[in-house]
Amino acid sequence: MNSRRSLLVGCGAYLPERILENSELAKIVDTSDDWIIKRTGIRQRHIAADGEFTSDLAIRAAHDALVKANMARDQIDLIVVATTTPDETFPSTATKVQAALGITKGVAFDIQAVCAGFIYALTIADNFIKTGQSNNALVIGAETFTRLLDWNDRSTCVLFGDGAGAVVLCGHENTDEVASYGVLSTHLHSDGRQRDILYVDGGPSSTGTVGQVRMSGKEVYKHAVSKLGEVIDEALEFNGLSPSDIDWLVPHQANRRIIESMAKKMSLPLDKVICCIERHANTSAASVPLALSEGINDGRVSSGDLVLFEAIGGGLAWGSGLVKIGQPV
Numbered sequence: 001m002n003s004r005r006s007l008l009v010g011c012g013a014y015l016p017e018r019i020l021e022n023s024e025l026a027k028i029v030d031t032s033d034d035w036i037i038k039r040t041g042i043r044q045r046h047i048a049a050d051g052e053f054t055s056d057l058a059i060r061a062a063h064d065a066l067v068k069a070n071m072a073r074d075q076i077d078l079i080v081v082a083t084t085t086p087d088e089t090f091p092s093t094a095t096k097v098q099a100a101l102g103i104t105k106g107v108a109f110d111i112q113a114v115c116a117g118f119i120y121a122l123t124i125a126d127n128f129i130k131t132g133q134s135n136n137a138l139v140i141g142a143e144t145f146t147r148l149l150d151w152n153d154r155s156t157c158v159l160f161g162d163g164a165g166a167v168v169l170c171g172h173e174n175t176d177e178v179a180s181y182g183v184l185s186t187h188l189h190s191d192g193r194q195r196d197i198l199y200v201d202g203g204p205s206s207t208g209t210v211g212q213v214r215m216s217g218k219e220v221y222k223h224a225v226s227k228l229g230e231v232i233d234e235a236l237e238f239n240g241l242s243p244s245d246i247d248w249l250v251p252h253q254a255n256r257r258i259i260e261s262m263a264k265k266m267s268l269p270l271d272k273v274i275c276c277i278e279r280h281a282n283t284s285a286a287s288v289p290l291a292l293s294e295g296i297n298d299g300r301v302s303s304g305d306l307v308l309f310e311a312i313g314g315g316l317a318w319g320s321g322l323v324k325i326g327q328p329v
Helices: 033-040 054-069 093-100 114-130 192-197 217-238 256-266 284-297
Strands: 004-014 018-021 044-047 078-082 107-111 136-144 162-173 182-190 198-200 213-215 248-251 306-313 317-324
Touching: 004 054, 004 114, 004 284, 033 256, 044 162, 054 093, 054 136, 054 162, 054 284, 078 093, 078 114, 093 107, 093 136, 107 114, 114 136, 114 162, 114 182, 114 284, 114 306, 114 317, 136 284, 162 182, 162 284, 182 217, 192 198, 192 217, 217 256, 217 306, 217 317, 248 256, 248 284, 284 306
Parallel strands: 078 107, 078 136, 248 306
Antiparallel strands: 004 162, 004 182, 018 044, 136 162, 182 317, 198 213, 306 317
8 A cells, every 4th residue: 555645635727718619610611510519519619819828828727726725836846737739849838837836846847648648647746646756746737729720620620629727636644534535546558559540740850840630530439439438447447446436427528429428338327427528629638627627616526526537639548547536624
């Protein structure tokens, strides 16, 4: 048994002000509100303003999470930002967040696992805390993903939005009182053989350009349903739990049909699934913490609830995480 645990004690979010509805998209690409809703469940997405960067979104979400956790900035000694859209090739977006928050100790770095990025970042921070390398961590998923889109490709440009979500993990000794709380387990996978079904056709080493998203939708859907189902089972089996033990499924917000497939597989009623895709679209690494924040803010998710995360993205990279929210009173 690990001598330390990572408790999830705060969650924050930020969405840019500008909202792009399906009807507006239909004016610039061959699509319609009805077509998008039927295939994805998306009605609108948020778009970062000119001059508004991924770090700006991350900073706002981080500040919100710290307030919700009632934690001072100088208590944070680890910042992990999951993003596919960093402000610059270097330095990391996380170091910009660190500086903006006035944090001068500890470490800050980015990780990149596209839509699975938040679960990867959560895993890294949890392991830092369990091994005693950090005490309190900010884990952030932040994206200005719309800047990677080809606005002439209706198969991709309708799917994505911008946003950021953040959680605070607090290290505690693994006493009997806290043993059932916090990050219970995380499960990560990748398969580089599937690279070509979801990728960006650019990069500083290959083309010297940012590039744009390219996707084979049917292939992504097939792999998502299969791999997410497997990694959900993996989390449940590892912890000796059944689907009925889960209070909330907080899935990656990629496609409503995929979300509903996961709920059906677990025999979970949809009112036990946090789904905000119709308002946020797919915000990549930000989607899971954004959904969790919405569930906490509207009172559905509360301290003591057992929450299951899952996500899959380009790479392919996918994962799950099981967390009991909050801490014992």
